[in-house]
Amino acid sequence: MQPVSVIRAPSNLGLRPLRSGHVPGTWRAPQALTEAGLLAVIDPVEVVDLDRPVYSAEGEAGTRLRNGHTLRRFNLDLADRVEEAIARDRFPLVIGGDCAILLGALAGARRLGPLSLVHVDGHSDFRHPGNYDAEKVPGSVAGMDLALATGRGEALLTAWPGVPAPLIPDEQVVQIGEREGRNTDFAWPDVNDTAFNRIDVFEARRLGASAVVESTFATISRKDWPFWVHFDVDVLDQEVMPAVDSPGSPGIDPDQLKKILGRLIADRHCSGMNVTIFDPDLDPAGTLAAWLVAFLEGVFAEARSGRAAVQRPPP
Numbered sequence: 001m002q003p004v005s006v007i008r009a010p011s012n013l014g015l016r017p018l019r020s021g022h023v024p025g026t027w028r029a030p031q032a033l034t035e036a037g038l039l040a041v042i043d044p045v046e047v048v049d050l051d052r053p054v055y056s057a058e059g060e061a062g063t064r065l066r067n068g069h070t071l072r073r074f075n076l077d078l079a080d081r082v083e084e085a086i087a088r089d090r091f092p093l094v095i096g097g098d099c100a101i102l103l104g105a106l107a108g109a110r111r112l113g114p115l116s117l118v119h120v121d122g123h124s125d126f127r128h129p130g131n132y133d134a135e136k137v138p139g140s141v142a143g144m145d146l147a148l149a150t151g152r153g154e155a156l157l158t159a160w161p162g163v164p165a166p167l168i169p170d171e172q173v174v175q176i177g178e179r180e181g182r183n184t185d186f187a188w189p190d191v192n193d194t195a196f197n198r199i200d201v202f203e204a205r206r207l208g209a210s211a212v213v214e215s216t217f218a219t220i221s222r223k224d225w226p227f228w229v230h231f232d233v234d235v236l237d238q239e240v241m242p243a244v245d246s247p248g249s250p251g252i253d254p255d256q257l258k259k260i261l262g263r264l265i266a267d268r269h270c271s272g273m274n275v276t277i278f279d280p281d282l283d284p285a286g287t288l289a290a291w292l293v294a295f296l297e298g299v300f301a302e303a304r305s306g307r308a309a310v311q312r313p314p315p
Contacts (some may be wrong), residue, residue, distance in 0.1 A: 014100025262302025
């Protein structure tokens with residue numbers, strides 16, 4: 001792997017308040033994970049800090065997206081940092097924050113050329129104006145990031161300077177670990193009509209890590225492009241990782257997930273990875289922060305070992 005550049009992105013802009021006056025705590029995740037020893041186990045060559053943006057539960061003029069304009073500014077700043085890291089042959093590890101930061105990470109990497117996406121998440125994050133009433137309900141971007149990344153939604157967060165839209169074409173997306181798509185009341189059933197390679201949590205558990213990685217590479221290797229890895233920690237079972245805004249079961253087994261992520265980021269085509277949705281407010285003792293740091297240590301150990309090598313099929 002290249003030397004790692006840790007980019008701390010303390011945002012909660014994409015989340016809805018859970019109650020009156022609530023401010024989601026994901027903005028505290030970069031600091032909480034740092035205090036739990038993240039830098040010691042990752043050993044980055046640099047640490048880059050973004051300023052914390054101001055969260056608002058109220059609507060903004062000119063957009064139906066909660067914190068939409070603030071999110072755009074924050075993600076443009078993040079895009080600059082990601083682009084700079086990749087241009088200097090470093091591996092950006094973006095520590096969020098909620099998963100709306102995916103858009104800035106992709107925008108930065110995408111400035112350097114076409115890109116694929118491996119979206120590892122317990123949810124599809126595919127809410128967009130085609131499957132909900134955008135006039136009645138403000139859009140929380142943390143539930144929309146995959147839709148926006150593939151060009152569905154307001155231009156405010158689908159059109160980015162220096163890159164064509166969409167950020168990622170449907171056929172170059174792999175979605176791993178989603179747990180709700182088989183429910184009869186699934187909110188975003190149109191995700192099943194896309195060209196995404198969807199390996200839901202049930203299929204991932206059935207296949208095991210090696211087969212999941214092989215299926216992933218079979219999709220993203222159709223083009224000889226770099227790819228980005230989005231890791232939302234709610235892909236883990238709520239019994240393992242309850243400190244998220246929307247926990248659920250089942251989840252991918254931690255040991256299997258460690259292998260999946262490690263083998264992905266070990267590939268020379270991997271541009272970087274973001275880690276999102278951990279909420280330290282739900283972890284007052286800090287035990288889950290310590291667990292997540294140890295988990296990420298294992299992911300990078302897997303990536304740096306010979307076990308992580310996977311033969312990609314030719315494009």
